[in-house]
Amino acid sequence: MRAIALDKPSGKPTLRTDVPEPAIQAPDELRIRVLEVGICGTDRAIVRGEGGVPPSGSDYLVLGHEMLGQVVETGSEASSDYKAGDLVVCTVRRPCRLPECPTCAHGESDLCYTGKYSERGIVGAHGYMTSRIVESTDFAVKLPPELRPYGVLIEPTTVVEKAILESVLIQNRLDWVRNLTDDQEANRDWRFVKRALVAGAGPIGIMAAFVLLLHGVETHVSDIRPRDGYKGRLVESIGATYWNVMETPVEDIPSSTGSIDLIVEATGVAPVAWQLLSALGVNGVLVFTGVPGDRGGELELEGGHLMRQMVLWNQVVLGSVNANRSYFLQAVKDLSEMGRRWPQQLASVITAHVPIENYETALTSQPADEVKAVFDIPEN
Ligand SMILES: [Zn+2]
Ligand SMILES: [Zn+2]
Structure with missing residues (x-):
């Protein structure tokens, strides 16, 4: 063979x-x-x-x-x-x-x-x-x-299924989320995520945008490529807003959009990933999915400012890798629904x-x- x-x-x-x-x-x-x-x-x-x-x-x-x-x-x-x-x-x-x-x-x-x-x-x-x-x-x-x-998009989709569902589960820490839900579905309650930013319009980022939109989340996607390019047009055609970070630095995005509850990092570039903290809102979750090389991602952070922000704003940063079979089952379910809603756009991925x-x-x-x-x- x-x-x-x-x-x-x-x-x-x-x-x-x-x-x-x-x-x-x-x-x-x-x-x-x-x-x-x-x-x-x-x-x-x-x-x-x-x-x-x-x-x-x-x-x-x-x-x-x-x-x-x-x-x-x-x-x-x-x-x-x-x-x-x-x-x-x-x-x-x-x-x-x-x-x-x-x-x-x-x-x-x-x-x-x-x-x-x-x-x-x-x-x-x-x-x-x-x-x-x-x-x-x-x-x-x-x-x-x-x-x-x-179907070949299932595996990359599972990566974001896991990252996003873990973030949703983490938000179950918030009392008001728990109080809004009346049953065991609490850890699958999406109401806390009103607005999300996906950083990176590669396959992982674009599948994250599909998943978030499927759940009715106001979704923004940032990348370094022009808004009228292939990725920008694809992202906007499914109902997300595309941001070219060469024109609007990521930390300026919330001043236009309002507070961001969830940021899904899908760039794999460490300095870019940590920079995303500057766009994260109160009680927000930043989830890393990219896997950079072990070297070459050195950066300087204003540690005092970031630590103060994370503590005072109850922020969570987590990493999330790969996915087990349960997320594959979830991805099959979601991809079927995406295929019904956006067949052409899904094929364009x-x-x-x-x-x-x-x-x-x-x-x-x-x-x-x-x-x-x-x-x-x-x-x-
Ligand atoms: Zn892969
Ligand atoms: Zn083991």
Whole structure:
């Protein structure tokens, strides 16, 4: 089988032709034909030499963690829920399975305590940029057929589903939010988030805007590109307001919009991310989703001012990584609704379908107006 892989000895991406055909080994497994795989900043970082660990015993790592596939064969225990032809998306992270890790045991490997998890296409497990894979139903979710055009966006959507739902849960600390809600749905109450700012109009940021708008939140998106460019027009066509921070610095945005309750950081640039605190309102939450390199993000902050602001305004800053299966289920639900409301715009998030032969260019460069480029994976 062919696969786009990182060759560990040379550190270069390659199109391999010798990847073994996978076979079902356990009754709960699915054999899946991969249809599309999204190209993401993480893949490009791996190709630049930042991270990327092959499974033990392998000298290459099949890349890709944002997949859409179709079931071709089911294990005996999987056959009641899945059948050949079903669309599926698989999650990324696999649990550490260590006894001292209660979160992994609970299906929340995104919150793994030991750090000894693996991630398909990133660390310790092969990814999805290949024709066929085998996966346990524990790590797969089924998609309705109408999500075929955008199903590859599920994984990036799960990142913001988690980040935003965690922020909503945190706001449950506010007594007035608790008092407004009368049942166990309290931690899913969105009323506190009246106004949100998403920083960065890449795939994560744009999917965050879709999720927020779906919940009726007044949504603003900031980026460094002009407002009449591709991303600006896309963002405004779904009902969010676009801010070019080259014209309006982020700290000036609230003076036009009013207090901002939630900021979703989706830039991956540390100095930009911390700067967002200057736009955060009273009782606000700032959630980081970007993963910058370990070095090169040095910045100077007026620490006294920021600490004073955070304390006096009861602000929360949190980081949020990856997502477990529950967020994939939520993303399937939300993407279905987005597809009904904004079919054209949702399709416009995918800006390029790339043949796998063009792997080198696609993994080493990024066109200015790209939102999400995906590899079309051939059957052979
Ligand atoms: Zn990704
Ligand atoms: Zn764990």
